[in-house]
Amino acid sequence: MTAPVESPSIRRLADWDPTRLESLAQDYGSPLYVLDLERVRENYRRLESAFPDAEILYAVKANALGDVLETLREEGAGLECASAGEVERALAASESAAENGATGANVHYTAVNPPARDLEWVVDAWEEYPDLTITVGAEDTIDRLEERGYDGRLCLRVNPGIGAGHHEKVQTGAAAKFGVPAERAVDVLADAADRGFDVVGIHAHVGSGVSSDQLGDHREFVSRMGDLARDVSEALAGDGDGLEFVDVGGGFGVPYREEDQPLDLEAVGDATRDALGDVDAALTIEPGRYFVADAGVLLTAVNTVKEARDTLAVGVDAGMTTLLRPAMYDAYHPIRNLTAAIEAEQHGASDDERGRETVAQTIAGPICESGDVFCENRHLPVSERTDVLVIGNAGAYGYEMANQYNSRPRPASIVLEDGDVRLARRRETLEDVTRLEREARDSEPSANHETHAEHDTR
Known part of the structure; x- marks a missing residue:
């Protein structure tokens, strides 16, 4: 484990050097995003210190810039992806950060109502990276994976019936869109194991931007995940080695307002371990915002x-x-x-x-x-x-x-x-804005009839 660094738990806006920032705007123009990779490293090491025994995945959707992904892979983080595009970025970053070539072992694809094109791309990638993990949130997705010949590492996203976060639009833990109801998880996973899938984990995410005053909701959510993990392990006892991990998501909030205080990460880590209880599986977390905000x-x-x-x-x-x-x-x-x-x-x-x-x-x-x-x-x-x-x-x-x-x-x-x-990323031009339309007009007629149907017929 990398030694934790002594760094403030939050970087306030006043901590940025105004003269340097203004000079960057003069040199590169505006609007301009500025990202400090050293701060990303500091944030990772602070969280790693609070969760020393956990597998840490970075939620790529927070900021998918290749420099960010490579930096976090170098620190030891895995990458949790919400789309085929993010999986492609994650594998490329892993390749860049790896000394002996990339594997899929540190890449998880969390499929939420995945389009057919996404599933097909990820299954093709799995052929090259067989230790990649796919997390599914519906029985339909298991069927669709089986139809495509996938029988690899499978994690089930469950809906724990409890949500938290900074806004109702990001409180995912109780939203019908996300996951299989927890009370059906054992049966779904037992069926998946019987069908030949390599069942490796369960996953849930309570929401995004969870604050200190929502720690009780976090504790209750993790407790439910611990209970479910024990039930699943008992049900699957004869079907393999049991669960490898229990993924309790991320959602660790950061203080946006000047008067807000940062999370007490040590307290969150202690509460998470206590609530999870004794499970024969590794704890996995997947923060995004905390590393980069x-x-x-x-x-x-x-x-x-x-x-x-x-x-x-x-x-x-x-x-x-x-x-x-x-x-x-x-x-x-x-x-x-x-x-x-x-x-x-x-x-x-x-x-x-x-x-x-x-x-x-x-x-x-x-x-x-x-x-x-x-x-x-x-x-x-x-x-x-x-x-x-x-x-x-x-x-x-x-x-x-x-x-x-x-x-x-x-x-x-x-x-x-x-x-x-x-x-790290050049500014788009007006030519970029209209490029796809111009390319479509200039393409061969047959190219305009490239497969448009992305719906599943299988």
Whole structure:
């Protein structure tokens, strides 16, 4: 196990160097995602210290940038994937991080109502990486895998009937969409074992962004998983070696608001082990947000300032197409005016003590939607055109949810590591936005009839 590092349990927005961030915006343009890979490593090592005996998988959906995946694989994390595309990224990252070639042993595919194309791609990948694990959340998916010749490592996602998280849209533990009801899990797994599948684990995820005050829900959820693991092991006693692991998901929250306190990871680790109880299987966890949220920020430039009726309306070049969480979840992200902060530092004063009055501002993007706002009536040093703002805790579910609505190109991403800066993903252009349409028009007529049917007929 890597020795834990001495690092703060949360990196606040004020901990980022404003002069360096503003220079990055000047060098690379805006909007711009900035990700600190050293902070990703620190977060991994802190969590590993709190869960020393657990298998740790990184939930790739939080941030699938190849640099992130390779960094976490180098630290020892496995990769939990929600799509065939994420499996492809995970295998590529494992190949890059491995000294003796990649295997699928550290890659889990968690199939949620998987499209046929996804299943076929992953089953093909399994032929090359036979130690890859597929987690299914429906009996239908087991049937579909069998029809495709898959009889490899199988984990069952169960629905424990309890959910938690920062927003109702991410409280998955009780949602009908996710998993087989826990009371049916034993029968489903026994049937899968009888059909020749290599049953290796059970899995559930209570939700995303679980906070300290939801620790009771987490404990109850894990307790139910422990009870289920013991029932499954007893039922499968004659069908093999029993379960390899009990995966209790991730969902470890981070404090987005300045006054919020970080999770007590040691307490979470102790509560998890106590609630799980004595099981003859390894504990597996799969955090995503915890590793990357405070490792990333979004830089955006002010282009419009106007007096509205009840607020100062500040327009920036990032929008809900760049960072969707505020519009989708009413999520709070800290915001700092870097230009004002640098001016204040130069004069030995705080942000609002050099002639910049602190006023209520609504920070909004360029998208033609009233929901395209990052904050409303937030008290900040008054913004001026060409100022650079930084939005904090943007490393998780930032670029991953970026899109081209209003035909807007997606932003660039850079990574910081060992004092160096590297462009990790170039900025899209208008040509990129229309590229697929132009390629479709220019392709051979037969290519336009490429298989469109993705539905299962088997």
